[in-house]
Each structure stands twice: as structure tokens, then as C-alpha cells.
Amino acid sequence: MYRVLPGFHQIQQPNGSYFTVPDRYINLFPFKVDKPFVVQAFDRVMERYVVIKKVVLPDSFLDRQPWKRAQRELFCMLYIQDENVVNMYSAFTPAATREEMTEFYIVREHMQGTMQNLSPPTFGEHRTVKSIFFDICRGVQYLHAMNISHRDLKPENILMTRDGDVKLCDFGHSNMEDPNANTPYIVQRYYRAPEIICETMDNNRTSVDIWSLGCILAELLTGRVLLPGRDHVDQFILMVRFLGNADQLFYSVMNERARNFLNTYREFLENCQPPTDIHSHFPDEVFQGGLSGQPEECRMARDLLFRMLVINPDDRIDILMVLSHPYLAEIWDRNMNPDDIPQPQPPEALRNFFRFQNIFAPETLRDEIFNDLREFGERFNIFTGSKN
Template sequence: MNKYEVIGIQGEGAYGVVLKCRNKETGELVAVKKFKGDGENEMDRKTTLREVKILKTVNHINIVNLIEAFKRRNRLYLVFEFCDKNMLEILEESGSGIDSEDVRFYIWQLCRALDHCHRNGIIHRDIKPENLLVCKNGELKLCDFGFARFVSNKGDYTEYVATRWYRSPELLLSTSNYTTSVDIWAIGCIMGELTDGQPMFPGESEIDQLNVIMKVMGNLTDEQKSLYSRNSAFSEFKLPLFEQQSGNSNKQSQSSLLKPETLDRKYFGKMSRRALHFMKSLIKMDPSDRLTAEQCLRHPYFEGLEQANPDLMHTISRNVPVDNDRPQAKGRGRDVEIEKEKERMKQIEIERQKQKQIEIEFEQENERRKLIERERLKKIEIEIENENQRQIEGSKEELNI
């Protein structure tokens, strides 16, 4: 650490501490991640070495740059480029979300970072606001690859990963057979939180997290229901049943079922139709229905951003393909689906306008009724006052007698 002057503490976690430092020779600000322990714990050692290996694999403007790694007194130090804030701090400052164009710019950069990771066969598995660094120029940097893993042919990964609010249903159900689509779900959660300042699915436990998701999204898939029934941690809890969102279901049979809020209602009036369509393409209960990171970048929601930000396009991609055995959505079919979804969104907008007019008329009628009620109460008050006055006058006359 003789090379660096410690300025202060940037952050702390279970792994150790992140120090804000200055390179004594160049004056460059850096973030130094100092790990706890002496590295003798086998699990910690493997995790740390894997993080270093992954960080050396990736090279992208939207992924925090690892400058160097070294050991001092059996402690490992990782030196990163310095960023001023993380996304959690920005959310806390804004309180009620950030500007829609800023949301679009940040989510685009996050998609670019994850596209690079996934192309290089890496699942991040811990996408959350704290792990999104933001520099003064607005550049977003994905960081903290402590939970990241290389894609496996077997798809057999650790069950417990990701901060609860950003976990996809398959992670909550403790499956170890998941894909890069868990990162895509997390992008959608981040997008919703940036929009209104509130976590999209703020569950207080694993079972509550599932319930919160289902209240918005509806039923689990058949495969997820099977996982749920086999998980002993959920044995005491019965799954709620929701109305189907599509198909010609029997209305009478659905009359006793719960009605999910849906993303359309949850974010009504908070984002553009194009933004909502994009987010809905990420937040899908079935992992195979979610867009890939590459498909995300082709979505109309990001139209014009590449041309407007040429400085962000000088990326060095190693172009290591992701495991071809993992389920991939078909590109051409997905494009057709996007067109169909655009048409459906037009119909939704028409319905929204109708609903808005109904709400206006209802509000007007409600105000008219309130006015009538106020006038009626005022008359009653006058009559009561007059009656009280008569009684007072009568009492005075009786006393005079």
C-alpha cells in the first residue's frame, strides 16, 4: 500500500472494506478493495481468486476496471478505477426516482455491461443499485463480481445469490439450474426502481418475496410450482391463485381467483409505452421468455443512444460465446413478438385513454355529489342553529314571566 495514500473509506461489506486512495506518483484517484482475513479460509480464497479471474476476463467501459491486484501481509488488495457514487446513493438523493431519459441512459449502459459479461460466459448474479457505480460524466460501471460465475455446461450453480429484492423467481425457489436470464430480471427491477424511487418487489423474506412478485405478475409457471412444492422451506405456505392474463379462461371459474396488479397498472403514467414494453420483456416469470442482453440492446427503447454517445462505443469485446446449450430466445421470432407487442400496446393506450375519460367523469360526478352534500349539510346546520335560537328566545321569555 506504499504506492497509495488513503483518503477515506468508500464502503464496507462482508468481504472487507473499500478505501478511497490516491496514487502518490500520478495523483490518480482509485478505489482499493481490502479483503478481510489472511486468505487461509479455502472458500474465501476460491471466491476471491474467481473474482480476480473474472475481472481479468472482462474489458468494457461499463465494467469497473481492475488496475492491479497485490498481496501485503497475506491480505489481498484489488485496485479499481474510482467512481464518485453508486446508484443507491443517487436513488436516496432523488427520493422519488430520476428523470426518464437518465433511466434510459443508465439501463442502456447496464445492458451493454451484461451483454459483454454474457458473451464472455459470465453470469453476474448480484445486480443491485449498490453494485452500479456512476462517474461524474454519467458513465455507469458494473462492479462487485464476488458472486459472479462462469457459465457451466451443467448449469449447476450455487442456490443463494443476489440481494432478495432483485432475485428472479427461479432463484427464490432455490433452483441451481438457471441461466444468464437471472441478470435480465434484475435489470427490470433496477429500471422500475429508478423510475419511481421504490423497489419493484420489496419482499421481507423469500416466501414474502414470491408473494410480492405474484401480486403483480400472477401465477408461477408449472415448473416453478413444482419447485415450490418440493421445497421444504415453503411447506407451510399455500400459494395464492391468480386469474390467467391471457387465453379464453372460463369467467365463472376465475371469479374466486385473485387479480394481479400487472406492470401496466403499477407503472401507469410513470413511463412511456416503449419503456414499459421493454421492462415487461425483462420481467417475465418464465426465464426463457425474457430478452437476452443482446436483444435488449436492439430494442426500440434505446433508439439513438449509440449515435448520441460515441465515446461509450470504444469497447474491447473478447467475443467469447456463451454456452450454446443454454436456452436462447430465437432472434427473428423475438422481433416478430416485439411487433405484435407494439400493436398490443397501441390497443392498451386506447383503453387507457378510455379509462382516463371514465375516471375524469367519475371524479366530476363525485365532486358534484360532494357539493350537493355540503349544501344539504349547510341547510341542516342553519335549521339546527335557528331551532337553537328559538329555544333560547323561548327560555328567555319564560324567565321574564
């Protein structure tokens, strides 16, 4: 453990880990039991509650992937400015030198919970569902405007306030669309797209987020997880039972190991047929609370759902088509065409970052993380100031 620099204090958490933070942050307490590196705290300077995330860096340079994830998390929080993405207030490392740096911290706005624990237990009308889902989609649209996928969309990464404000967080797995990349294991299994489960060459496209959004919308509508697979094989089986077997094009872009494995289920998979009527396949009765009492809204919600939940990613709608779907027209106060959707303008620094990050060695990534933290600290004093 490195020495504690002036202006910092060290607080041990219930799980035994230490948080080394500026003296301005007090009353640190774990935000969630299963998230030991995320705490809520009180900022004595700004007089507000905040959330502090500790990012632990790898102890070697043998694997570049965790270094890339750490740098992505920091860089996204430094540069993303969007009303549907969580605000970052500060970022720092207590280490005096890059060689000593084993962790850094991100301080962000305090949201009372996540979609997982703050979404209403039941909905009285579709407008509430639409409002939550719309905000999620607008955050995703910001990333997709750069051909970047979030790749880890799930209820626990969708922050909420008790007033219903919704924002995305956790960008460590975000990645620019790259047909040659193959990093399959991201996203909690229940929200993982078929191409990620089956390790196809399509698994790095923005369409993986559309599948996750479909699973999230289904959960909002029904109050339960749509496809709770026990493992990755069971997850794919639940998909084809619900939607019918994938076409041969989907299997043709799968890696050989996964294709050979699924071949052992070939007879079962071929017997899974797509629903002939999505409206009877996903009836009004499965909609929670008062939602089932609005049949026309249920019809439009189903149509949107089954345009997103398509096994072959080539056949899924994109984020602009999601946002312009008639189900969300009430939020816009009119019917929208995809070309009419207001486009976000992410900074060029973000575009360049995702374009070039893959070429750097882990040592370079560490140096850039340290330099970015130091530059931020000089611009926004971490002991007395804040970005927002």
C-alpha cells in the same frame, strides 16, 4: 498478523481492521460505512484518487466456495477490459509466501459513488434513464457473451460518476451458466430472480441478470424499490402479486423442500392472476419527475419492463433483445435488431477460467491467486507502476 514487508505500510481503519498497502497509497478512508473493506485513497505515484478493496481469504480449506469467489474477483479484474466495467489499476498481497497469505487487495479507478447514492433524485426526461440503463446493459452483455452471469446486480454494484458515467463492479459471484449448479443465495433480496428465491435448477443461467435489470430499470423509473420483500418468502409473494402466479413448469424444477414449503401458500398463489393490462397495472403516474409527462416513452418502458420481469426464466428476453428494444433506440440513434448489436470480444483467458475453475481444490485456488498476484507485480510494478 504477518510482518510488514519493505515498501508497505499498515493503516488501521475505524472498524479496527488493518489495510497493508504500498507506501504510494495514503489518506485511506472508508468508501462507505457499511463496506469496511473498501476504502478510497490517494495514489502519490499517479497523482489520482483510487479505491482499494481488501479481499479476506478463508482461514481453512474446508469450503471451496469462498476461495472460488475470491479468485473470480481477482481474475475478472485482471482480464476484463470494457468501457462499462470498472478499470483495475493494481493488485497485490503483502504476504511473502502463499502460506502466509490471508488477504489480497485490488486497486481500481475512483468513481464518486453508486447508482444507489448518485442516481439523480428525479429525472426530467427518459433519455437520462435510458443512458444509465444502457451502460449497465452493455456491461452485462460483455459477461453474457461468455455465458457468464454477474449474479449480483444491484444499485450498490453499479458505479457512477457525477457526470453520469456508469460501470459495473464486484464479480465474486459471477459464474458460467451450468444447469447442474445450485448456488442460490446471491444478490440482495430485492433484485433476486424468482428461480434463485425458490432454488430451482435454473438459478445459474444468465437470465437471472435480466430479472435484476428489470428491477433496476423499475427503480430508475419510479425512484423506489419495486419489490421490497421482508424475507425470501415475502419476496416471492410480492412477485406473484405483481405478475401473477408462476406456471407449473416453474414449480416442477424447484427443489422438493422449497416446493413443499410453497405448497402451504398454494391457495393464495393460485388466486394471484397476471395483469390483464400492464399499462394500467404500472400507470404513468408512478414514473418519477418529468418522466410521466412523456406517455409514449412510458409505454415503451413498460413494455421492456414486463418482458424482463417474467417469473419463468424461459420466457424472459435476453440481453440482446433488451438492448434492441425500441425504448433504447434513441441511444443507438436508430432501431436495432438483436443481430445488429455490436458484440464484445472477451479474452479467451476469461472463457477458459470459468470453464475450468470448478475442478480445482481450495489449496490449488490459493496457489493460483498467489501466482497471479506475483505475476501481475512483476509485469506492473506495484510500487511504481499501474496497469492503466
